[in-house]
Amino acid sequence: MSRTANIDRQTAETQIKLTLNLDGTGQSKIQTGVGFFDHMLTLLARHGLLDLEIDCNGDLEVDQHHTVEDVGICLGLAIAEALGDKKGITRYGGKTLPMEETLITSAVDLSGRAWFVYKVEFPTEKIGEFDSQLVEDFWQAVSANAKINLHLVLHHGRNSHHISEGIFKTTARALREAVSIDPRETSVPSTKGTL
Template sequence: MSRTAEISRETAETQIHLKIDLDGSGQNDIKTGVGFFDHMLTLFARHGLFDLTVKATGDVYVDDHHTVEDVGICLGRAIAEAVGDKKGINRYGSLSLPMEETLVTSALDLSGRFAFVYKVAFPTEKIGTFDTELVQEFWNAVASNVMMNLHLVLHHGSNSHHISEGVFKATARALRQAVTIDPRQPGIPSSKGTLTG
């Protein structure tokens, strides 16, 4: 069973082409024009063991917002398509991840319903030229397009780079848990018999 998806999105603000393989090995080819964001997406692919290709061109002369949010939309749609009918998946995933002085928890449910709880406060407004508020925008876009519950909690941390890295790594590993096939559970992992909302 191939659990892959390919999404293209073109607006007046961005042009994006994204491919994902949920059963990959972490291979990635990412070029968004936003250096720090490329670094975070690379970490996401490597820690989730997702093969991920992202080619994005956006109006970064304005700022990075449209590019980051629209890549999130595409990634969310691709994950939803690749996971398919959700038969046999674990459905839930969670991880508390240490990143030096930082500790982040990511917990998610591929429920077919959207909820996003974000309790992450960055000590700085920027990481280099990257606006730290875009971390929230990105994961909100991903979660709302996957149609999943996603809870992100920063327990402690003082370095903005480490906090962002913790969020991306923890969510990658939580998602990896959730999409993994459980051979003991061949059907839909829900007493309702559906995970479509």
């Protein structure tokens, strides 16, 4: 069973081609035009063991918002498509991981219902040239379009780069767990029979 997806999304603000393999080895080829965001997506692929290719041409002359949010939309759509009927998946994933002085919890439920909780405050508005509030916008878009529950909690941290990196690494590990196939699960992991 191939758990892959190809998304091609073209709007007046962004043109995005994205490919995803949930059963990859962490390989990535990322080009969004936003250096820090490319770094975060590369971390996501590596720690989630996702094979991920993203080519985005966005209206960066306006700002980075459309690029970041629209990539989140495409990644969410790709996750939903690649999961298919969700038969045999673990469904839940949760990790609490350190990133130097920062500690982050990410909890995921591939429930088919979107819900996003974000308990994170960045100490700075910018991470280099990157607007730190776009981290929330990205993950909200992923959650809404993948139709998953995602809870992100910052326990402590003082460095905005570390906080963002911690969010992406921790969520990668939580997703890796949730999408994994449970050899004992012969159906969809829900009493409803569908997710």
